[in-house]
Amino acid sequence: MILVILGASLEGSVHVLEAWLFCFPRFQEKAREAQNVTVDEVIGAYKQACQKLNCRQIPKLLRQLQEFTDLGHRIDCLDLKGEKLDYKTCEALEEVFKRLQFRVVDLEQTNLDEDGASALFDMIEYYESATHLNISFNKHIGTRGWQAAAHMMRKTSCLQYLDARNTPLLDHSAPFVARALRIRSSLAVLHLENASLSGRPLMLLATALKMNVNLRELYLADNKLNGLQDSAQLGNLLKFNSSLQILDLRNNHVLDSGLAYICEGLKEQKKGLETLVLWNNQLTHTGMAFLGMTLPHTQSLETLNLGHNPIGNEGVRNLKNGLISNRSVLRLGLTSTKLTCEGAVAVAEFIAESPRLLRLDLRENEIKTGGLMALSLALKVNHSLLRLDLDREPKKEAVKSFIETQKALLAEIQNGCKQNFMLAREQEEKEQRLQLSASMPEITVTEPQPEEPGDEPATRAQENGASGPGARPDSDSDSDSEEEEEDDGEEEDGERAEAPCPALVPPSDSLGPGDRSPPGSPSSPTEQRISVSSPGRGHKVFVVTRVESPPERVEPLVPPAPPSPPAPARPPSPPALSSPPPSPALPPAEALCTQDPEVWEPQSGSPLPNGLKPEFALALPPEPPPGPEAKASSCGLEHELSCSKNEKELEELLLEASQESGQETL
Numbered sequence: 087m088i089l090v091i092l093g094a095s096l097e098g099s100v101h102v103l104e105a106w107l108f109c110f111p112r113f114q115e116k117a118r119e120a121q122n123v124t125v126d127e128v129i130g131a132y133k134q135a136c137q138k139l140n141c142r143q144i145p146k147l148l149r150q151l152q153e154f155t156d157l158g159h160r161i162d163c164l165d166l167k168g169e170k171l172d173y174k175t176c177e178a179l180e181e182v183f184k185r186l187q188f189r190v191v192d193l194e195q196t197n198l199d200e201d202g203a204s205a206l207f208d209m210i211e212y213y214e215s216a217t218h219l220n221i222s223f224n225k226h227i228g229t230r231g232w233q234a235a236a237h238m239m240r241k242t243s244c245l246q247y248l249d250a251r252n253t254p255l256l257d258h259s260a261p262f263v264a265r266a267l268r269i270r271s272s273l274a275v276l277h278l279e280n281a282s283l284s285g286r287p288l289m290l291l292a293t294a295l296k297m298n299v300n301l302r303e304l305y306l307a308d309n310k311l312n313g314l315q316d317s318a319q320l321g322n323l324l325k326f327n328s329s330l331q332i333l334d335l336r337n338n339h340v341l342d343s344g345l346a347y348i349c350e351g352l353k354e355q356k357k358g359l360e361t362l363v364l365w366n367n368q369l370t371h372t373g374m375a376f377l378g379m380t381l382p383h384t385q386s387l388e389t390l391n392l393g394h395n396p397i398g399n400e401g402v403r404n405l406k407n408g409l410i411s412n413r414s415v416l417r418l419g420l421t422s423t424k425l426t427c428e429g430a431v432a433v434a435e436f437i438a439e440s441p442r443l444l445r446l447d448l449r450e451n452e453i454k455t456g457g458l459m460a461l462s463l464a465l466k467v468n469h470s471l472l473r474l475d476l477d478r479e480p481k482k483e484a485v486k487s488f489i490e491t492q493k494a495l496l497a498e499i500q501n502g503c504k505q506n507f508m509l510a511r512e513q514e515e516k517e518q519r520l521q522l523s524a525s526m527p528e529i530t531v532t533e534p535q536p537e538e539p540g541d542e543p544a545t546r547a548q549e550n551g552a553s554g555p556g557a558r559p560d561s562d563s564d565s566d567s568e569e570e571e572e573d574d575g576e577e578e579d580g581e582r583a584e585a586p587c588p589a590l591v592p593p594s595d596s597l598g599p600g601d602r603s604p605p606g607s608p609s610s611p612t613e614q615r616i617s618v619s620s621p622g623r624g625h626k627v628f629v630v631t632r633v634e635s636p637p638e639r640v641e642p643l644v645p646p647a648p649p650s651p652p653a654p655a656r657p658p659s660p661p662a663l664s665s666p667p668p669s670p671a672l673p674p675a676e677a678l679c680t681q682d683p684e685v686w687e688p689q690s691g692s693p694l695p696n697g698l699k700p701e702f703a704l705a706l707p708p709e710p711p712p713g714p715e716a717k718a719s720s721c722g723l724e725h726e727l728s729c730s731k732n733e734k735e736l737e738e739l740l741l742e743a744s745q746e747s748g749q750e751t752l
Contacts, residue, residue, distance in 0.1 A: 122157075122158070125151060125152060128151055128157075128182060128185050129151050131185070135177070139174045142175070147169075150165065164190070164216075170196065171198055171206070172202055180205075180209050187213070187214065187215055190218040191210065191216035194220045196224060197226070198231065200230040203230075208237075208238075210242070214242060216244075217246050218247035219247065221235070221250055222249050222250060222253055225253065233262045239263070240265075240271060244272070248273055248275070248277065250277060250278055255281045255283060256282060273300060275301075278304075278306055279307040280309065284309055288319055293319075295330070298327065299329045300329070304333055306334060307336040308336075308337045313344030317345070317348060320344075320351065321347035321348050324352060324359065325354045328356070331358065331360045332363075333359060334361075335367065336367075337366050338366075339368060341367065341368050345367075345369055345377065346373070352384055355386060356385055359384075359386060360386055360389065361389040363391045365419070370396055370397065381405075381409060384414060387415060388414055388416045389417040391419035392419060393447065394422045394423070395423055399424075402433060403429075409440070415440075415442075415443065419447045420433070425452070425457075427455075430448070430456075431457060431460045434460035437471060441470055444472050452481060455488045458476075458492055465503070472503055476496060480496070
């Protein structure tokens with residue numbers, strides 16, 4: 087039974103929906119899927135609608151339709167500015183809004199009445215025809231027109247910008263707009279200049295906007311707002327709304343009393359309001375005292391425009407301390423504020439103390455040589471000010487030479503701003519480069535590879551600070567460096583097949599003059615190679631090597647020789663300096679046979695590589711003459727030592743040298 091009732095109710099709902107769609111062809115049109123339309127189709131449908139409604143066609147509209155190309159996306163603008171739109175003309179426009187969507191629909195000064203405005207706003211709301219709508223300079227919209235506009239603001243999620251300048255919003259129309267802004271609205275920008283808002287309309291609007299979190303810019307110029315009730319409503323709005331970023335109150339009657347209310351709201355603005363325009367509101371030095379006490383508390387205000395107010399020099403002095411304490415103001419407008427050189431000096435003090443000020447407007451003031459000199463000196467200290475607007479023509483002075491001085495000072499001020507601009511651009515480029523390379527670098531530390539036993543003679547020769555004049559570039563030491571480079575290359579993503587060893591060719595940017603090792607010096611055992619790969623700079627690989635002074639090599643402990651004859655013992659081979667280093671595959675005896683005996687002749691006082699005293703070399707038999715017999719004589723060295731007459735002396739020297747080298751090692 088329950089299922090039967092439920093099915094009947096669902097069936098009845100479907101019938102009701104079908105009847106509703108049938109009765110309203112506009113909703114029936116939206117229910118269909120979007121179709122690909124052409125320009126000819128849109129123009130034909132519009133002309134047919136005009137004929138059906140017996141209204142004139144708009145030539146300006148037809149010209150624009152013929153120029154449209156991409157109809158699948160929102161078109162930039164539909165401009166109907168200045169065209170007179172009555173009810174029938176607005177109804178014919180539905181054939182266009184039904185098929186096309188726009189970013190901007192300009193209906194400025196189209197002489198809309200209540201019926202035409204209601205029809206257009208309903209179409210724009212239903213078809214979501216625009217994101218920016220201009221209905222300014224339409225004074226006869228009336229209550230029903232504003233009611234339809236409020237419904238459009240509340241229902242249309244794509245509408246972000248509404249310009250209603252010079253369109254009166256009277257007492258009986260304001261509640262609809264206020265309700266739309268309070269409940270639900272996607273508007274981010276609202277222009278209501280010269281909309282007769284003073285009194286109850288502003289109270290309703292400000293009360294509704296206290297709960298609005300989407301509106302960012304509110305323009306209320308030329309509404310004759312007073313310094314009592316209207317300013318109090320604006321102060322309350324600023325206390326509760328932290329989403330509003332721009333508030334334009336130019337050309338009203340806020341006065342000093344109204345500025346006090348606004349300053350109370352500004353103190354509560356921890357974040358939110360960034361621009362406050364108080365241009366031409368009859369503000370004096372008294373109001374600047376209120377504002378000067380408020381500025382240290384504002385943390386988000388970046389632009390403050392006080393132009394065309396009779397502030398005077400005293401007002402700037404009242405404002406100076408607050409501006410210095412404030413760290414958020416970037417742009418300050420003081421155009422035509424009755425300033426002279428005295429006020430310019432106060433402004434210069436603020437410039438010198440401000441690390442963030444970007445623009446300052448001092449046009450239409452009587453600033454002469456003294457004030458320009460103070461501003462020029464302040465710019466030599468300030469490095470943030472990019473634009474300082476002053477009158478181009480110098481002011482009249484009693485001394486004619488001062489006019490040339492003014493011109494020179496104006497040029498200095500402009501040059502100072504240009505220098506600050508260049509510095510700011512360089513800093514911005516530097517920050518961009520840092521952001522590109524801001525990713526964390528991957529750092530790998532490669533421990534030194536152990537030396538091979540076959541490389542010991544060549545390594546010892548290099549430790550003694552000598553290099554053979556006949557050394558080949560493909561010797562064992564170079565091949566070892568190449569092998570270490572290949573190991574490092576595999577760890578550095580395999581991007582380098584072969585590169586110079588960092589120990590041999592230190593990078594110029596990573597080492598100081600005192601840290602660089604001479605070319606040809608080997609890598610010390612304690613050396614660590616740090617390879618830094620920065621993804622922000624592409625696929626380049628930077629190798630940073632830290633070269634330290636090599637520690638003293640500790641020779642292995644030589645056990646004391648037995649007292650038996652030293653016939654089996656063999657003297658250590660001197661390092662080969664003039665001949666290529668021996669191959670690691672050769673046995674020790676063959677390696678000895680390949681050495682040149684002329685090179686290692688000991689000098690008095692210098693220890694031998696194995697730690698023995700130089701006196702041991704003096705006890706050796708005399709050297710054979712150079713020639714082919716040198717190898718044979720060096721190979722028979724062991725036999726000659728065994729047959730020496732001074733066997734006991736050699737034995738004592740060997741024993742003494744081995745004991746001393748062992749003590750030094752310990």
